[in-house]
Amino acid sequence: MQPDFMTDADAPALARLLEPASIAIVGISPDPRSLGGTVLGNLERFGYRGDIYLVSRSNAEVRGRRCVASVDALPPGIDVAVLTVPEAAVLDTVTALGARGTGAAVVFASGYAEAGPDGQARQDALAAAARRAGIALAGPNCMGFTNFRAGIPLTFESVEPHAASLGSTAPGVSIVAQSGAMANNIREAMIGRGLPIVHSASTGNEAVLGLEDYIEYFIADRHTRVIAVYAEQIRRPLRFLELAGRARAAGKPIVVAMIGRSARAREAAQSHTGALTGDYATAAALLGAEAVVVAPTMDELFDVIPLLLRHPQPSPAGPAFVTGSGAMKNVALDLAQDLGLELPTLAPATVAALKAVLPDYAVAENPLDYTTASMRDPSLLGTVVDIVAADPNCGSLVVAQMGGSELGQRDKARYMVPAVAHAEKPAALAIMGDDGPLYPVLTDAARASGVPFFRSPDRAMRAMALVNRYARALQQRRAVGSPATLPPMPAARAAFPEGGVIAEYRGKAWLVQAGLATPAGALARDCDEALRIARGLGWPVVLKAQAAALPHKSDAGGVAVNLADEAALREAWARMHEDVARARPGLVLDGILVEKMGERGLELVVGARRDAQWGPVVVVGLGGIWIEALHDVRLLPADTDEAQVVRELAQLKAAALLAGVRGAPPVDVASVARTVVTVGALMRAMPEIREIDINPLVAYPQGALALDALIVCDA
Known part of the structure; x- marks a missing residue:
């Protein structure tokens, strides 16, 4: 298991990586398309104001900047070094950087754990060298990172500054992904929505720094409000869960997309339960319980982030749905049922306010179809949304409407968009029609307002379902608080010192001590004893062969049910011994459990x-x-x-x-x-x-x- 590298005391090491005042590019080339050339081009494009040092064995200068021939010639104490050298040179370079007091390193090179056992050995050696030197190492086999707010792009991808992020003081999104492509995917989605991005980092093989280290840093970062994560393997689950609690306490939602739903579940460890708890299912359940938003798809991750960025502490109450279409109202009802979303009943004051402005034939309920009333009075668009948004029973709001003509879109931009933007709860605007044309008057108004904007009511509702699930998890964790003191429990080690699979009759006796109910019964070692037990219990009874090595008794003919009299019991007793002996030659039974036949339920x-x-x-x-x-x-x-x-x-x-x-x-x-x-x-x-x-x-x-x-x- 990979040991934890970062601790609270080590946080400055990660700060040197993500917010360096000095950077060295080791292995720089004049070719602007080379890894080192791309990193330098990025830094110049972003206007990086810190010190830049270049290391090249074959070039005295690159793009007018002086180069030194080796790491040994660098000044001591550089914050971060970006290694654009081949894998064969990485280990020696990291060791040399450690001797110069370098704080952090980014390793792009591949050929490590992803390449098999030999690569894993190389990665272990690299990690050990970095830890000995106190270097916060990103990678290997990573794309690097970009600090968009501070303008520090240390990635081999050619990247452009983002106007909404550079120098922004607005709370933003920080992204960490084990895949460089997925980090970029999330980043581009957030840019497309006009959201401020603070950091975007890829962790690669995580030889030293992993998802958890970046998440810890982002929790403490005052500029980060939402943390987006793409995970292929959570390597330190208990650490991740502990950080989830800290993020919850800090009011910072963590939104995670994980792979693994389609992977074959773990081999069943002697029981059905083992077969039902695969890696993904276990991770999703435990993360969700800690109020981590586990997004089933990348689309849902993209869609829920804008909502939580505006409202990181939502109400657990269900959403209100507002539309001008009776058909869409019915679609919303089906969607809510499929998503497990309760559509709350509107408060009496809300109903009264709606009746005062809507035609008599409009039904003031949730979902609300406000009909075509706004065609004559477009201001009604805003009035209706304002009334419903203020309803105390509803924790969020989805407004779904067609785009329509340029005049209709102008009306929506003037009245509906501001009303959605003013809602003091998570609110989304969905303009139906898929890729149907929208006029700049509407799209510009939506973008300027910051309203989470969708072309699909389905996506808006799925995102709101994740918001609702997150809010309910927050409420549940607040209600549970610290785990309750456990009641006295029967000692398992004392009861089962041998360990392994425990025979049913022994396990049941232990569960009874814990307060669970089991059928009345006892273990019999011969048929006459079984008959005495059965007479005491009353007919009908059940027989079950008992041995630790026979966990699945039915498969071996070790179960007989609904035995109504002595003759049936004697016959079942004899047949059971024959069947078990045939199925499991040499198996010695502890005996046969005789139990009262349970009622159907x-x-x-x-x-x-x-x-x-x-x-x-x-x-x-x-x-x-x-x-x-x-x-x-x-x-x-x-x-x-x-x-x-x-x-x-x-x-x-x-x-x-x-x-x-x-x-x-x-x-x-x-x-x-x-x-x-x-x-x-x-x-x-x-x-x-x-x-x-x-x-x-x-x-x-x-x-x-x-x-x-x-x-x-x-x-």
Whole structure:
């Protein structure tokens, strides 16, 4: 695992990288298209005012600037050196820079970890040399960075100054990406929206400095309000989560786009839960719980940033939707349902104010279709938006309208755009018609106002759904605060000193100590004992073969259900031993668990898995035979409280089953939530537990019963 390089005490080292007063370009060439030539051209184009030093073995000067022949000839204490030398020369150059007291280095060269084991060894050696020298090293295999606000472009991409960013005092966006192309992609999108950019950095292979180090710096940077991240691998997850908490406390949203949804999930570690918690799903769940905005697509990342830049502390209430089209009103209703967005009921005062200005046939509700009333009185566009924007029940606002004629667009520019801009909550203007023509009068007004502007109501609503999710996560973290003190828990290490997979009967006994309910039953070692247990329980009963080495009993014929009398039990007992012996020759059973046959109910799964990098994550969803077919589950952090579990259960595709369908009574959701919270508490209290899988947990109108349980501990 890569050790952390940056600490609070090391922050000045990163400042020397990102805001240097002196720069050396090592390996400069007169060719303006060379790496070094491009870096120098960028610095001159941006009007960099610090000291620039050039190192070249074969040139006495480049573009009228004197060169020195080696790093040893540089003055001591240069802030950052940009290495445009081949990989073979990088290690010696970094060592020499360390001897000169250089604070930071940018390494463009490739041929490191991305090239296989030998490249990884070269990268490890480079990282060690940089750490010994105290050099904050960016890269290798990176495109570098640009400090747009201060005008410092240390990248081999030819880049232009951005007028809205250079010297700006307005809060802006800082970008960090493990891909140079994606850093540029985000940057160009923000420039296209006229947003101020503070920093744009690519981290490459992250031999020393990683995403987390830049994020830490951006959190402390007074010019940064929103942090945009593109991640292919989060190498220090616990550090990332800790920084997410700091960003939340600082009121700075972090918006992340990650790859990995399509990657095959991790190999199941003896249970369904393991199969359901792949890297992406785990990361997205835990980051989202820490109020990191995880954008499913790059478009959604582009679209949510302008909203959060204007309103970094949004309300968790749902949006109001305003349009002049009855059809678009219906589209908005469908979109809201698909996105899990509640469209709040307008407050009585809002309804009264709308009725006073709209025709009698207009319905004052959310979504609002204000009809064609504005055709006669265009000022109504602004009046309606002002009224709805002030509604106390709505946490955000989406206004969707056609562009129309030049006169119509002029009216929107005069009345609608200012009203959206004045909204004291996240607000977006969507002008429908895709690539249909817009007149400068409207686009210029929207750009000048700073209103987040879309050509697609769908994109506007998806972005607002991310804002709403972020606001609810902020509210949840404020409600939870520090993790609650854990209740007394049964010691896993004392109960299972051998570790590994724990036989069901032992795992269930341990869960009962933690307060969970399981079917009445006992372990039998011969058929006569099984009969005595069954008579005490009452018919019908269930038989389950028990051994730590037999976690999936059904596959080996190790389960018999609904046994109604002694004859059925004797037959099942004999058949089970034969089937298990055939499927698993030589396996010695601990015995057979005899349990009271449970009543039918709604089968759910509750589980938890300890990710080696991210820590524990809890899963809850539709269980039984449906888990593999539907994968209808929600992933949650282990410190989730009952209220949050209830909210997550409502997001399941099968949520209607919880409320009862076709005459079935609703299930005891509170008992399910308590089970989830208990499982999370067990994972938090005992790091030796690797996995807990309760499938099914049968939920009833009163209570919930763990019919099967699998526990895996570290050996």
